[in-house]
Amino acid sequence: MKHWFLPSFLFGLLAGAWLLPAPAAQAAGLDRAGLVQDLCGDAGAMGRAGAALTATAATGSDDERAWAAPLARAAIDRKLACDAAGAVLTEGGLDALTRAPREAQGTPRSPLLSLKNRPVYELADAAFALRGAPDAGRRAAALRTLERRPALIPEGLLDMAAEAEGDAGLKAQIEALAQTAALNAADPAARIRALSRVADNRSRRALTQVTALAQDPAYASNPEFRAAVDAATARIERGIAIGDALATLYNGLSFASILFMAAIGLAIIFGLMGVINLAQGELIMIGAYVTFMVQQGLRHAAPALLDWYLILAIPAAFLVTAAIGIALEALLLRHLYRRPLMSLLATWAVSLFLVNLVRVVFGTQNLQFETPFYVSGGVPVIGDFIFTWNRMFAIAFAAVTLALTWLVVRKTPLGLNIRAVTQNRDMAACIGIPTRRVDMMAFGLGSGLAGLAGLALSPIYSVNPQMGQNFIIDSFMVVVLGGVGTIAGTVVAALGIGQINVLIEPLWGAVAAKVIVLLMIIGFLQWRPEGLFAVKGRRK
Amino acid sequence: MTPVSRDRPFLALVAILVIVAVAMPLLAGTPFALSRYLANAIGQLASFAVLALALDLIWGYLGILSLGHGLFFAMGGYVMAMYLLKHSFVVTGTVPDFLQFMGWKDFPFYWAGFDFFPYALAVAVAVTLLVSGVFGYVSFRSRVGGVYFAIITQALVYVAMLLMFRNDTGFGGNNGMTGFSVLFGWPMGTSGMITALSVVSLLVLASVLLGCRLLVGSRFGALMLATRDDETRLRTLGYETLRLKLIVWCLSALIAMVAGMLYVPQVGIINPRLLSPELSLEIAVWVAIGGRGHLVGAVIGALLVNAVKFWLSFAAPEVWPFILSGLIVLVVLVFPNGLIDLAKLKLVRPMGARRMAAELEEAR
Numbered sequence: 001m002k003h004w005f006l007p008s009f010l011f012g013l014l015a016g017a018w019l020l021p022a023p024a025a026q027a028a029g030l031d032r033a034g035l036v037q038d039l040c041g042d043a044g045a046m047g048r049a050g051a052a053l054t055a056t057a058a059t060g061s062d063d064e065r066a067w068a069a070p071l072a073r074a075a076i077d078r079k080l081a082c083d084a085a086g087a088v089l090t091e092g093g094l095d096a097l098t099r100a101p102r103e104a105q106g107t108p109r110s111p112l113l114s115l116k117n118r119p120v121y122e123l124a125d126a127a128f129a130l131r132g133a134p135d136a137g138r139r140a141a142a143l144r145t146l147e148r149r150p151a152l153i154p155e156g157l158l159d160m161a162a163e164a165e166g167d168a169g170l171k172a173q174i175e176a177l178a179q180t181a182a183l184n185a186a187d188p189a190a191r192i193r194a195l196s197r198v199a200d201n202r203s204r205r206a207l208t209q210v211t212a213l214a215q216d217p218a219y220a221s222n223p224e225f226r227a228a229v230d231a232a233t234a235r236i237e238r239g240i241a242i243g244d245a246l247a248t249l250y251n252g253l254s255f256a257s258i259l260f261m262a263a264i265g266l267a268i269i270f271g272l273m274g275v276i277n278l279a280q281g282e283l284i285m286i287g288a289y290v291t292f293m294v295q296q297g298l299r300h301a302a303p304a305l306l307d308w309y310l311i312l313a314i315p316a317a318f319l320v321t322a323a324i325g326i327a328l329e330a331l332l333l334r335h336l337y338r339r340p341l342m343s344l345l346a347t348w349a350v351s352l353f354l355v356n357l358v359r360v361v362f363g364t365q366n367l368q369f370e371t372p373f374y375v376s377g378g379v380p381v382i383g384d385f386i387f388t389w390n391r392m393f394a395i396a397f398a399a400v401t402l403a404l405t406w407l408v409v410r411k412t413p414l415g416l417n418i419r420a421v422t423q424n425r426d427m428a429a430c431i432g433i434p435t436r437r438v439d440m441m442a443f444g445l446g447s448g449l450a451g452l453a454g455l456a457l458s459p460i461y462s463v464n465p466q467m468g469q470n471f472i473i474d475s476f477m478v479v480v481l482g483g484v485g486t487i488a489g490t491v492v493a494a495l496g497i498g499q500i501n502v503l504i505e506p507l508w509g510a511v512a513a514k515v516i517v518l519l520m521i522i523g524f525l526q527w528r529p530e531g532l533f534a535v536k537g538r539r540k
Numbered sequence: 541m542t543p544v545s546r547d548r549p550f551l552a553l554v555a556i557l558v559i560v561a562v563a564m565p566l567l568a569g570t571p572f573a574l575s576r577y578l579a580n581a582i583g584q585l586a587s588f589a590v591l592a593l594a595l596d597l598i599w600g601y602l603g604i605l606s607l608g609h610g611l612f613f614a615m616g617g618y619v620m621a622m623y624l625l626k627h628s629f630v631v632t633g634t635v636p637d638f639l640q641f642m643g644w645k646d647f648p649f650y651w652a653g654f655d656f657f658p659y660a661l662a663v664a665v666a667v668t669l670l671v672s673g674v675f676g677y678v679s680f681r682s683r684v685g686g687v688y689f690a691i692i693t694q695a696l697v698y699v700a701m702l703l704m705f706r707n708d709t710g711f712g713g714n715n716g717m718t719g720f721s722v723l724f725g726w727p728m729g730t731s732g733m734i735t736a737l738s739v740v741s742l743l744v745l746a747s748v749l750l751g752c753r754l755l756v757g758s759r760f761g762a763l764m765l766a767t768r769d770d771e772t773r774l775r776t777l778g779y780e781t782l783r784l785k786l787i788v789w790c791l792s793a794l795i796a797m798v799a800g801m802l803y804v805p806q807v808g809i810i811n812p813r814l815l816s817p818e819l820s821l822e823i824a825v826w827v828a829i830g831g832r833g834h835l836v837g838a839v840i841g842a843l844l845v846n847a848v849k850f851w852l853s854f855a856a857p858e859v860w861p862f863i864l865s866g867l868i869v870l871v872v873l874v875f876p877n878g879l880i881d882l883a884k885l886k887l888v889r890p891m892g893a894r895r896m897a898a899e900l901e902e903a904r
Binding site: 340350523 | 698706817858862869876
């Protein structure tokens, strides 16, 4: 059915390539005297002159453009005086043709542009300005004028302007306009060429541009053009679909990384002591605030290192939150291990205290973070999917944290003790493991991990005293779903909840995503009340 | 457990509640009359005390901590607000703000009939029983308990808050509902109405207190305590605890709902902040401070904490969170049984033999 599309499309490309040099050959030399005469003529003659000016802007030599540019401007401003000997540019008093100084003779006439001719001259003026104006602001203004009438822009003008353009942002705009203009060009071959170029950039904007062409008269009359439009549409749509899928996966992965960072500390502490630390969210917040203070310190002490504050803050964020966690354990939770429900209230009191302390000290406003080069921008991949570095930072950070946590729990004596106490506290105590010391160290570890989560969050989310509460309930759900005290469970649960949230959000909204995730977890607990990766043993 | 007739703290508290309830209307118009603000505050405190009783029933006597009781409180509150708005609309013709805000011409279809109070009450009871019943059944059936249950209930109330923050649900969205002008045909906001609401709240509190006291003193109450102290043993003896837990859980939810229905006409507004996890946690704090597992303690805890909160909200609002967190830590570390310890002057040192005794008694 569609097999003839591709060959004809290719043929179109070839034909286009062969035709390409043709327009340049037409403008061999400009009839300057004729142009000046037309400028002083009737509306029809002035229209011809306007078209000639526009063509000169596109294909004329540097010399010709420099000569013709003032004419377009003068005609618009009525600064052109026509007399018996030709015409004079009244601004500066120069002859229009020779550019020798002279006064207008007799009673000169200033021709008035007709309503129909005015846009033509404005276009010509903008075209000259785009190619010749030294000031980037004027070139940008000229580009905006041209954007209003893409169909009238002479072919080649924008390509040449883009080539000469020094400003990168402006250059991209000119190229975008060139594509639009080429899509609306009169020559079908040029349009087909433009189509394939537009389709290379598989974004929604390109799709709107291309689908609009289906309403074009050429779409119905020219089968070759129609095939090219259909092919381009299909190609862009495929690209967008792939891009959307990738973007969803990527966003889900980055959300899952944050969830994992927030939940891993909770999971270790809960597995070990049966205590849910409601202040975990506030430890995340404090991690972010420590990161901020490191940034401010660097700003004053070593501005050269400012860009590296996210890396330099890692030990600070970990140690400060770990110290708070150890203090919390030693002063408060130590006395509550036999009363886990009371420890919920106690940790909530701590969270209340920390939120309000930070609020009093720093205020409630969002903190301003620098964006270092390694977390700014991104690489556009396909469709609307941009591989952003700030999300990648969070993902990489979570991956490194996961690896280190795994090493600590699996390969160090502390980790061995933590696992032993998690499995059977009494037996571990019997064989001489100092369980209370292990509790304290593990609490420090879990709290330090929360501090690192805060650091990883600071380039992505707004940092304020309330921020901890946005993550805490999601990370509880990760712990409940993953099962207590298993790193693998936390990873899988974080990935699952992160992806489900991101998948549902565009369909029914963020609130529905949360409702559905909660219902799924409640349903899941019917099947496995101890979570995904429960440690096998007697149910308590 | 001491028989009701000899439970002196309980009898004293019921007597005080009834005396205040009777005295308030009698003193109206005399120089001893309470100010409108004070009368209103007493009514609100009473509805909070009812809420605390609801939580104490399930936490203190069954050992199940719910951090989501704000959900049932808000259910009662929202239904009451719907009744008040619809009733005000029928009587005075004022269109509620949230309808105008959303640009809706008419009430959503599910508001039909809410101007008829018995229907609204029936809906509140039905919805509360449905939600608490289904949630309780699936949780207790899979033996989700302890900290797990606490954080899942917290997630439940959080999700409900997010849902109610949406403006298109037809329940007022983030602005909530306000502008209640008529209750049972009488105008709201008059001194008489404020006193009446206060008296009703006090009487409801007294009767809920009495009802709970009779329940926990009965054979059923003994089973509740047995479930709390050693559920496995009770099950091993052949007793099915699922039904018992479910019944108490639903009853507790209903009491919280009643508290919500009393609360909303007195504050004159309802918004999704009632569903914030913080409020639900605070309820547990009232009970813990008053002494969980003691009905009188729960009431006194709720009254005391909220009275201090009301007062500080005017005097020094930024200090309140610090005081609250300090109170919690104090109660948790020094007075494990709340103010009841203070009443018995049984000061327990944080570490040591006497503390172990206190823990044993708590686990009684």
